[in-house]
Amino acid sequence: MNSFLLATTIENWIEGGSIWPLDLIFSLAPAGVWAAIIHTALVGAFFGLPAGVLIWAERKVAGRIQDRLGPTRVGGRFGWLQTLADGAKLIQKEDLAPDAADKMLFRLAPYIVVVSSFAAFMFLPFSEGLVAVAMDAGLFIALAVLSIEVLGIVLAGYASGSKWSLFGGMREAAQMVSYEVPLGITAVIPVVVAGSLNLGEIAQIQSGGIQNWIIFHNPFTFFAFFVFFTVTLASNKRAPFDLAEAESELVGGFHTEYSGMRWSFFFLAEYASMFFVSALGAILFLGGWWTGVPVFESLFESIAGTLAWILGGTLSLLGVSASSDYLAICFGRMIGMTVLLAKAGLLVVVQIWIRWTLPRLRIEQVMTTCLKYLVPMSCFLFLGTVLWPLVLMTALGRTSLVDWDSVGERVPIPQQTVVAPVKPDTEAADEEAENISDELNDDSVTQLDVVSANAVSGGSE
Amino acid sequence: MGAFLFYLYAIIACGAAIAVVLNQNVVRMAFWLVVSLSSVSFLFFMLDADFVGATQLLIYVGGTVVLLIFGVMLTSSGPYKTIKSSPAELVQSCIIGLAFLALISSTVFSVDWEANERRLAEFEHEAAHIHDHEHGVGHADHHHREDHSVAYGYNAEKEGNTTRSLGTALLGVRFDKDLGTTGHHGEAKLSTGYLLPFEIVSVHLLVVLIGAAYLARAKRRVEIQDA
């Protein structure tokens, strides 16, 4: 377990230890670009395919709930290619824009929606280290990016030049602005417990037994999860909060005037954010990529070890030298990702289940639910979580029910990650104050230092 | 690559800002404003200010702009209605704006910022050196440590990860300045934080919230005959 293997991001992974055939490719562009590309590919893989699965799942689940079969024909037995068929149909459709529409905004709006909801995945760690951009403000920025989605919907509603669209957009705007308040507060509750905004760290501290999951940390976080889940339903315009596209009142809501792929973008975005918030909920409350059963963890570890041994052996037979430890960790992370996806998928199924079970609320009921119930509840839960350690400390003399380290100790000490090899510092005089990043390197002394050292002390080295 | 990204976002930000000026439709203006502000937030990311960038996105793009659109929706009486200024005004404003831009740009580009910084740093070093000299300790190490702490603070992973430092600074503790450094007499250094401004801003926000709710509350409309 050397530091080399503990890359916290894909970028680090690329920079640090890419194996032989890949490093040639990686050297063509900066690591960040490759990280983005790989991540996009990953998202495409894990979302594009699952999106199809999700759409199919939605149909099937809806069918089952409504006591019918759902798609059965396309692609054989369960109709599992139904999504593909839908996609083919949508691509064929004409790309229309009404005369009354503001054409530019009308065309741009779906992109905003879809880009923002996909971009949010940049900050979502699928497993330990499997994240495109790992930053301290991860949760914060993920929510920020996700919130841009609403802009696209409002623009779409406005630009369509249709009153139904306008109403839908307005409803969506009102709903989103309101629900962002409890969403933020409930999302901050795990942050308070974990002591970090970094999603990777939040997930990391939930390792071990199921009692370490934040949802079971105290009664307030337990309820906070359900509030969070409810709020994410609303922020995704999922039933029973899908007032923006209420067919019975607004025809199609904000997407009334859209057709073809632009129309499907909205739904891609919706499913993407469905999945995103489910994964977010899993990371924040449900133990992230940890199964919650220590036996499983060790089991997975041994499986990964075995696989790595096999693969490593195979590779070495092929003449490629690869550290089996490294491969083991890679496989371990893959397994963790699978766990997370499973959890998120479960939550998505619940969302679908709710959609086809509960009737749609009226708009003022939606607002009432948020402003009169969810906001006070989330505030109360937040306060309770903040005060919980104090109460426990008073009553029991420690800050947690289970054997749980205090917040400050649980925060992983920032690891000394592997930095890209530093280029020889030949242009020190030109770079001057700008190349602050190089200062980490002990060998290079910035111009600033040189100047000052010469000016003042002279030969302080 | 960095330069490319910078120029890309800088151009987008500036172009969108100009588009805000040139557009007459409020919603389009808002759209371009969002584009501009988002680009600015990317510039923030490039400037190693992740938290500020995220805040910019969340507050401006997600919050302010939605509020602006709200206002537009509630106040525009017809679709795509624009309130145009007279061309003379536009010309006049443009002249003034260009003059302003010329003024600011000339100021910006005429100042040798690096030299300024060097002078500042020199001054600080001098002070530190005099202090070290007096106390006769190994000042070379001291210099390094102090410089690094000033430049990076509590920031082990990446330069942009300023969230913790910002948070503690807003609570009044300056890890970014004080961690690993000592004061002039070897005691723990305690720089000034921002707890009080933070509290003031919090109260300010609350007051604004209440005031805005009061101002915008539904009331009986005043009938104006000639409006």
Place this chain on the structure above:
Amino acid sequence: MSPEIYTQIGSQLMWLLTAAWLLPLFGFMIEIFGGYWSPRTSKTPAYIAVGCIGTGFVLSLFALGIWVKAAEIDLLAFGGDEAHAVAHDDHAAEHEHPVAHDHDRADGHDEAHEHDEHAEAGHHEHGEDEHSEDAHGEGEHSHQDEDHHEHAVASHGHDSHAGNDPFKTAFAGTFYRLGKFGSLDVTLDWYIDGLTVLMFAMVTLIATCIHIFAIGYMSDELTEKYEDHFVHNADGSHFHRVGRFYRFFAYMSLFCFSMLGLVLAGNIFQVFVFWELVGVCSYLLIGFYVERKTASTAANKAFIMNRVGDFGFLIGLMIIWTWFGVFQFAETNPETIGEAGLFQMVRNSAGELETKGEGAEKTVVLQARQGIHKEHPVHATAATEIPYWLLVAAGLGIFAGCVGKSAQFPLQTWLPDAMEGPTPVSALVHSATMVAAGVYLVGRFYPMFTPEVLLVIAYAGCITLFVGATIAIVATDIKQVLAYSTISQLGYMMLALGVGGWLAGLFHLITHAFFKSLMFLCSGSVIHGCHHEQEMTKMGGLYKKMPITCWAMFVGVVAISGLAIPVLLVPKLGALAFSGYHSKDAIVASALTFSNLNPNHSLLFFMPLITAGITAFYMFRMWFMTFFGKPRDQHIYDHAHESPRVMTVPLIVLGFFAAFCAIGGENGPLAQLILTTEPTHLANGFESAGSVALSFPSHHQIHDNHATAGTVALLAALLGTLLAYLFYGAKLVDTDLMKRQFSGIHEFLREKWMFDELYDWMWVRPVHVVSSWAVAFDKQVLDRFLHFLSYLVVSISSWDRKFDEAVVDRIVNAVGETTFSIGRSLRVVQTGRIRQYVTFIALSVVSLFVLLFVFLPR
């Protein structure tokens, strides 16, 4: 006592007495502000007032207890054999140490067999003091040698300060510094010694009784519609107003506060302030029935007469300020080094005046101010000596204030008129406390008085007591009799103080307060019972109607008359007698001793002696006329009734104290308490040479004459009593006939020795004449001149107006119009358009920077 204990006791006393002092003020505030809004039928103000003053009494009692313990007086050992006290004096005289003497006194009259041992212990304790005393003794022996004396003072510093203190058992301190004007510190001080504590106890006790009495007496004010039978409207009907029950008690509370403040005051200026405050209260209370012409006139009279005296007081204050620079009585705290007080500056450690020179050049050496405060080490302005005549003048000035306040000759005429106030007021203000304040001040300020002043005091008192007594013989208003009796008794006190009987005077002050307030309350009870009839000529035979009042009055009468049963001398208690006997006995003894020592002034003995007889006569005359004989007015008699219990209980309480407060006489607890405070120079008497050669008696000498004086005085009193019984009890002599036979004298006395007429002739008429001249001058000269002036001004101003209109107005209007037109032309700039404003801002920034770039050298 050690400084720690001293400080501790001092602060205890201070807090207790301050609380007792401020409580009535608190009560006053509540009553005067709350009373106006509360129902007029509510007795709450009275309860508040009684509660405040009653609590004050309890606190004062605590203070008295602390004092007794601190001064180490053994109260239970009072009386004893009289030889014991004499032995004390002998002992003190042998040692020739005033301090040791004082100390022994403070030790109390312990058992004889312990005496020697105790005295030794006392010497041991005060060894340091005596050391300094010795040093002073040397200084005194050669007191012509100034340098040596000062050297002694300087070398002993702090110790000598304590040694110079003639009031070893006093406590003094400062509440609050009001301000400092040049060298003068105007402060709120407190000064607590035996006299203070005793006065507190006495005043609060009597005030409590009177307050309770007043609840009953003033009950007819508890109405929304009070009918005043003494005031008539134009149509002949009676005057109606709302009741003023709360106002009465508020004034009473204010008075109690003022009186207690006067007693607690630690400097003469503060005394003056409270002096005026009691004066104001007296004014308000006399004029309580303000609608009655007589009452308002009497209030004015009392106030104005007091101002005459206070003028002298002010002169005294100015002299003291100028020459002493301090107002404080004395600095007593051994721990702090404060400024020396007045007494410490005037008197040396032996309590003597040190004089230099003779005749007009004679000066009094002021003692070095040992305890000068560190803040201002040297008083540049402070004089080291004061001309003797100025000290005399200061003393006379202060005494003038006392004359006014205590209704002494020649300012005595206001007191009888003051009887217009409600009877409780007369009892509290005009017999027991306020009028006694003059006597109290003379006693308090005693060290400042030179022998000349004392002689003046003695003669003033002598004349007053005789004049008052003679008028009382013929007075028929029951309250008037008591008022003149008060004047007379105050005269006694002044006389006693004047002849060096400091103890006797203040002793009588206390006893008189009790029995005189008792008698006033009794008269109040009678008046209440007889429905506001005050004339004794309409009373008689009331004994059957109001027995309690009658016997309470009897106690008072016997007490004031100084009757005793000399045959049954109880060894421990002295003569079987009420309080008045003891105190009057002491006065007469002092007077007798004084006249023996100074044969020129033997009048000072005979007048009080004769007056003692007269006193007994007129007091019993009043008692007989009121309570015995046949009812002179059947109507009043039929409706007369005994007062309710709320009024009789105070009578009984006061009666008890009137009878027994002075038990044991001069060796009794009361006298011993007072004696702890006596100025040191009095104990052994003193001589004064110079213009008036006087010799003042020592304790010892007075004691020698005690038996003689007591006998003579008792004889005179018995004689007076007998005469009164013959005249008014047994009716053996026809009083009307007597009246006719001595109609000249009778009329003279009825007219109060023509003092009012005399003053009218001496002052009022000349003023009237002068004022008529002034009126004429005013009208003939001043008014004409003024009219001319006004005409001139009118004509000038009419010209001025034209100038104004033609020139000034035009200029102003032109300026205004210009401004207006500029503003109007500029208003187009203010379009109210935000965008334009922003444009202007941007434009001006640009142009400003352009200007900077162009014109500023870089």
Place this chain on the structure above:
Amino acid sequence: MDGISLNLFLGVGALLFVCGVLCMTTKRNAIGVLMGVELVLNGANINLVAFSKYGTLGLDGQIMSLFVIVLAAAEAAVALAIVLSFYNNHRTVDVDQASELNG
């Protein structure tokens, strides 16, 4: 970030600032004026953050910009409320109509 100097960031800030000012001067729509204000504040923010990176300002610059952002949000809320109230009274958001305070 090679070759990107502080001046470039300051230049972007300046341009945004001027655009904001122009917005304020040319837009008759009150919302447009508000957008101008936002642009101005952003221009200033860029300067602050740039100085925090390039200068010795350190984190203080970022904190300042945070305060600016927060206060800008507050300002926008109040301004919108004012606009709404103005609209309620005048049935328009044309700031040129809001000239009751002219001379």
